[in-house]
Amino acid sequence: MMLIKCPWCGNRDENEFDCGGTTHIARPTGAVSDDAWGDYLFFRENPQGVHLERWRHSFGCGQWFNLARDTVTHAVLVVYGMTEQPPVIPGAPGSI
């Protein structure tokens, strides 16, 4: 069972949230090849380890936010805002 700290509501049970998948995916602009568009829509790192992902407090305030979470231990490492830069976590895809 995960305890997730919503930036607005504080610690809440995982059942109150929905996961929206990988975050920080940039939508391609302008004319895009089929390859680039398919990659954007479907292809993911799917890391075994730290994953930067978006969550929504669906059964609470309804707000979206970002998490750095370990997909093996389910430990929630960092909670940060939708428009914030990703945290520095060595080895995490998408991290700086």
Added chain:
Amino acid sequence: MKYSAWSLIRGGLAGHQNWSAAWREATPKPSYDVVIVGGGGHGLATAYYLAKNHKITNVAVIERGWIGGGNTGRNTTVVRSNYLYPESARLYDFSLKLYEGLSKALNFNIMLSQRGLILLAHSRHDLDSQARWANAMRMNGIAAELITRNEIAALAPALDLSPDARLPILGGFIQRRAGSARHDAVAWGYARAASGLGVDIIQNCEVHGFLKDGKAVTGVETSQGTIRAGRVGIAAAGHSSVIAKLAGFKLPVTSYALQAMVSEPIKPLLDTLVLSPGTGAYLSQSDKGEIVIGAGLDLFPSYAQRGSFAGTQAILAATLALFPSFSRLQLLRQWAGIVDVVHDSSPIIGATPVPGLYINCGWGTGGFKAIPVGGWTMAHLLATGKNHELAEPFQLERFNTGRLIDEAAASGIAH
């Protein structure tokens, strides 16, 4: 040694002391024609069909843990072919047909029991969508029957069929050829038959990287040393992305935990498989008497082989709404497997962007039923370098061309 009634009697008279090992423990040779990464059902079946259908026996299956210890040993053992689109119907029905002859082909009893799978309709909308589903199957030449509430009552009287049930049962449909098979026996049967034809099965051998000549893969770096290979096949289910990363490409896969559980054994009560798509619950009774309960996905990426408590609670609530008499049963075990879910809930059996490297993945929540066809088509690909015709629509490139085969509705588990 060939298993038979005679060998069983002889074994019994000798006090079961003289049985030989079912397959050879192998240590890696420096090189093979084909190396298969992943010793689950799909990997072992691939090795067997490479040897049997294509006479390629210089093959190794390398497995990080023990064979059949991943999703092959973690599923709810359902085999069925009730899919919607012609491409999938062909694929899964070919698999079911191979299952029907598998005990004989492998000389290993996989305990296939074609006891029928009932899908329950709890609303008018369920009735409509299941009529469409059954009709789609019949259009594809696969027998399916719409059945009434009374027929369901005769097949599974333990269901709560009262009109004021929490989940009223209005009707449903049945695929009578669907059933269950012993999942360990499928892994062991393929391993024994493949080993008998000369395949090396190497356990406790983890892949750490790939040998490359330019762009092409020429072998694998493992915890038991370097192994060169003419071609390499990946059959790693929920860990496909991890292996793909070692080779330098991405997959359209997300890994999720899918959980299941069994109760204590009880006397025979349920001799069909029951699936309630509305609640995501699917149940059967094992030959040992345990009630086997399959649950839904935890809808966040996970490589932890355990399901969330919320998932357990939801599926047990649905189970008790369907079968109130199960309320005093105790659970013996609960576990999860990591499944490789793709956007259209259809598999990928084909070449990767890396020359010499091929992959069989994306079965998501339904890999067990597909073990024979996954192995058959992957063996064809590794032997000839060309796609098997059944696998032709299931290529990685479909995610770029847009020609998806969306079987989410037939997967039985909400994605």
